[in-house]
Amino acid sequence: MCRWLAYSGSPLLLEELLYKPQHSLIDQSLHATLGPHTTNGDGFGVGWYAEGEAPALYKGTDPAWNDRNLRELSQHIRSGLIFAHVRASTGTPIQQSNCHPFRHGKWLWMHNGQIAEFPKLKRELVMAVDPSLYPHIEGSADSEVFFFLALTFGLEENPPRAVERAVAFIEKIARDFGVPHPMRMSVAVSNGETVWAFRYASIGTPPSLFFSTRVGTLREQFPEVPAFQALSDEARLIVSEPLGERVGAWNEVPESTCGVVRTGEDELRPFCPTAAA
């Protein structure tokens, strides 16, 4: 069911995050320990903010552990805001247009989870996407439709509210179609300055989600990643699954929570899907 990683802080080479840590995201594509899938080999994607306002993307359908270009590029691409995702498909085809992160303008979006019985609900959900946004939907994945619903509900103005409204809408449509608890999600979204992360499920335990706070402990925990020694206190990692030992450097994001990472004070706030604007 996918693994992802979001980084915000001083610029790093991609390889510091994707390859060097002991239980890196690339390692998790083959040996994930949390979640239902050991293997997340149905494609991958990396997005990063650097030149200009729109983020760059590199996505592929090969298992991440095999992509030599990714390894090569990771030694040359440096950024202070990075999204990376390895995919385990929940049914939709393996193709680049179904890989995360998804991009719209300056926004990047990643999702781990599922909209239950998506084929049954898809038409209603897609029809609710704003007609001006609809032509930008490229693939067939539930995660992408979820993104475009969030955009429709005002992601560019107020991301937490927009995602709450999108989830409320999905839950309502699902109820109409006899699917009682459709949503399992950990989501990351960014506009290049702030990162918002969400953890929620309609019922039961949502997919795992962790964030790093004590950068000092991060440096201790990862002697094999020299670049971590240079991290500022502003540096934050948000991950589906910790990149190493969980003690100290990783804090679980509570269920039904939205985390906000920005310059200055971060926050955790309740996440309550409702339809109200």
Next chain:
Amino acid sequence: MCRWLAYSGSPLLLEELLYKPQHSLIDQSLHATLGPHTTNGDGFGVGWYAEGEAPALYKGTDPAWNDRNLRELSQHIRSGLIFAHVRASTGTPIQQSNCHPFRHGKWLWMHNGQIAEFPKLKRELVMAVDPSLYPHIEGSADSEVFFFLALTFGLEENPPRAVERAVAFIEKIARDFGVPHPMRMSVAVSNGETVWAFRYASIGTPPSLFFSTRVGTLREQFPEVPAFQALSDEARLIVSEPLGERVGAWNEVPESTCGVVRTGEDELRPFCPTAAA
């Protein structure tokens, strides 16, 4: 803008059609002479009817001329009703779900052409697809949406009428959105017994389309294809572009025409898009 081939007759190995003729479909993927594209290297697909009622598919995103598996399989797959297509994309991504033929139940569909300004019209067209059919749309190509509109308008009951109604609908929506002459098409569709081929454009010359009649001339024209010697008089080839010299063995399908190939008498009939059922 794609090349395709439909064969109906006594069973042949795929390679007799795809590789052996001098200007075979694989040759056309690299050296097409009619149409705007010399190269049709944006993927390919083959469908064939054999075991059971539902046709089999083999589709790939590599250029057809490079796919070693296709060459290999062609030496082992035999069928009396074969659809084959090499793609030149008109804008949608290169992925298996955008390769032809498209399949629904026992139906196969191929299209050469384009719906002009498709991103502008897509939402209206897709919303008109019957809700029960909508979840079966896998890709993002105009050709696939066209197929599902034909299914919505009764393809399984009366293919020529269904395609006329679908084209009429597309032309109407296009007019509503300020796109005066949207449709260029040659189409092949089959249910495993009959093959229907269509040639039409809203304005101007539609994509090329030819059919073979005099099988005797087909045998003369292709000494390099021994299997053609064994063809019965029922054997028919319908092609975007002739597989060899045009004299005698190939007849152009007139514009605004539907051709019907079945056991017994074939026919050519006018193709008139109207909304009437």
Next chain:
Amino acid sequence: MCRWLAYSGSPLLLEELLYKPQHSLIDQSLHATLGPHTTNGDGFGVGWYAEGEAPALYKGTDPAWNDRNLRELSQHIRSGLIFAHVRASTGTPIQQSNCHPFRHGKWLWMHNGQIAEFPKLKRELVMAVDPSLYPHIEGSADSEVFFFLALTFGLEENPPRAVERAVAFIEKIARDFGVPHPMRMSVAVSNGETVWAFRYASIGTPPSLFFSTRVGTLREQFPEVPAFQALSDEARLIVSEPLGERVGAWNEVPESTCGVVRTGEDELRPFCPTAAA
């Protein structure tokens, strides 16, 4: 480190072997339980004997569990002698020319295992391949070089002796280069009539290998595979890892053993690598 399967018996559709059993080879590509790798997602290949003398091949670099064409083709390809392999690379690139089975004329070859420190030994081993055979080496995998050494040492005349001589040669070269125990192998090779299977390691436990004997138990064990009900007593499966419960239907091939499956009596015989012809 790969999983493979060889079948000899009355013709079956590929899907009966690749998909239908509970712990099928496709399942093993994602959830192997024996051997060091849970995941064998570095490509796959299928070879089968049908039309003509030379076997057909279908190979791909995608993880087997994702290849839709393989699933599709498996429903239409029928054969009485089938080789199938899912790959976990031991270092060489992921490309079709490094996928098994390898083919030369009417011979198919699959290998699970490794030649230790292959880069160090490769030049000596490759130079020992008969010059007339050398141009047929397509890839860079140790398994393929091993095959061509076996061909050089007379595979086409006496397969067990040829493989013994090839292994003895590899072990000698390895000793010369300071690599004491280079070989771990389970191998299957066939000429379309007989299947030879080998299990051996220079030291320690070789990769797992099992064969089916009591077809009656095979039928009991796989109620979900209707085609097994029709199997003759001649039917044999040789597998890296059992396709279901191990009780009764599966017998472990002893270490340092060559198994021979042919019409009439099968045999197990000692496998003793020596240089003698």
Next chain:
Amino acid sequence: MCRWLAYSGSPLLLEELLYKPQHSLIDQSLHATLGPHTTNGDGFGVGWYAEGEAPALYKGTDPAWNDRNLRELSQHIRSGLIFAHVRASTGTPIQQSNCHPFRHGKWLWMHNGQIAEFPKLKRELVMAVDPSLYPHIEGSADSEVFFFLALTFGLEENPPRAVERAVAFIEKIARDFGVPHPMRMSVAVSNGETVWAFRYASIGTPPSLFFSTRVGTLREQFPEVPAFQALSDEARLIVSEPLGERVGAWNEVPESTCGVVRTGEDELRPFCPTAAA
């Protein structure tokens, strides 16, 4: 038979060279006008020098015109020394390990052309590669073996002499095997500071090769490439096929010539394959 481009000068984004010129390399992958192949869709590769001493590589097997990642990356990768190549295979498989440029340490190598009857000569040529270099050969292409012969004959000390000796050796072996005029080549090689380009054929006209000199004319010729306006006089392009009109900005490299591009004075010198060191 491939098209390639080498750039040396002030840092540019890859897209300035690969996409923006009217008859860019990507355009040449689909519409080459010189050479025997209109289409060069059998893979591509880009190498560039930036961070550190070893150049970076991005290679793929898709047709260059379809690779969305290449287009994306080109907007973010900047370098003052760039090699780019689009491939038309002369027989060896389509796989990343057969795409150019080839890399060894800080050296990059691209080749347009062919060693005639390469399968017949391959073993002798490969055996002549220095044993310490042999394990670094990854693919099966003649171009790569040619590179490793040049390395064997002292590329790192004296590139022009090394390439002359390598060609002389290939011609000798070819004569021994009854292949009279084996070599057709345009080659580019670099160590990150200097670029050497070669144009030669054993007989007849070698593949085309051009270099730019008058940067002023380059600026006039490419108004659609704003970055060219900022080029220093040191900037040089060496190309299989001009990126636009040939008048003024492009000079043909004479046959049997080696061009050297470095800071300060460039030179053209005779290229005479002889075995002497």
